[in-house]
Amino acid sequence: MQSDENIIGNDKIPADLYPLINGLCTVGADLAKTIARGPLGQTLGGAVGENSDGDQQKALDVMADEAFAEALKSLGVRWYASEEQEEVVELDPNGRYALAIDPLDGSSNIDVNVSIGTIFSIFEANEGANESFLRPANEQIAAGYIIFGPQTGLMVTFGNGTLFYVLSPDSGKFELANDHVVVPKESTEYAINASNYRHWSKPVRAYIDDCIAGAEGIHGKNFNMRWVASLVAETHRILTRGGIFLYPTDSREGYGAGRLRMVYECAPMAFLVEQADGHATNEHDRILDQTAKELHARTPFVFGTPVKVDRLASYHDLPEKEVSALFGQRGLFRD
Ligand SMILES: O=P(O)(O)OC[C@H]1O[C@](O)(COP(=O)(O)O)[C@@H](O)[C@@H]1O
Ligand SMILES: [Mg+2]
Ligand SMILES: [Mg+2]
Structure with missing residues (x-):
């Protein structure tokens, strides 16, 4: 292994993509050090402006974006699409890949030392900048996140299962920890920002009402609610313990x-x-069958344990009077 290789267990990574994934890990390891050093308040978590979507930008959002863009110039990335930049940037005209990135996800958690992360998605580049990203999500050739938490890790897929690597404080490298991550089939956890209850649609309210009803409701068991407000941390929990996430x-x-x-x-x-x-899903249909209409387009998002995600979709198919009815009358959904 060469000294600039930062991943142990790299035979699981397609050779063509290895330099790029290795480069992402190199920046990730540097960012983990920056975050560990802090200070997290004004220095890294301080507001510095607004991105194209009108979201407040924190210092660490901008630092992470600049670090990834710089590192990826020499790693075969033609098109770079970042949450922090309005337009797609051409990094290397001869590059083979198009990489979309949320350089720092969960920025509202920077100052409070709660898990944050970097999310990335990779396609084969097309000639057009936007066309390289505005295509069916099932054309991704790789996707993943780096989580900066009590442990720093890389969760990644190349379309042949999901792999998890942990950044070892001893070797300074990402070491393969799980080569077959599976979402547990059973769970009693759901995640949603409950402060938005009054703004939700009836089917989503009905679904959450049934979870809250717990042992006295149609599920006949109690649930726990979790909301970290970092998509990376929520995904990590669901890949570890199952459950359902809804935005x-x-x-x-x-x-x-x-x-x-x-x-x-x-x-x-x-x-x-x-x-x-x-x-x-987007509440109804599979996300991987969808195509974004614009670079920064939003989508409703529901994911997790299959039976739960499918059940949420089925609440949308209920007739209006059924959705409004008391949970106890919806025997159809009894577990
Ligand atoms: O503040 P809310 O509405 O609960 O939203 C939280 C969600 O927003 C996000 O923080 C958005 O991501 P960014 O921090 O990259 O803008 C997600 O990580 C998280 O799931
Ligand atoms: Mg984000
Ligand atoms: Mg972000």
């Missing part, structure tokens, strides 16, 4: 398609989750 459409202005972005948040997470035997 649905809601009635607030600008939230008609939820909050999360298709190209660099939902598409890569959906690829990882499906490769780990989970399901991922």
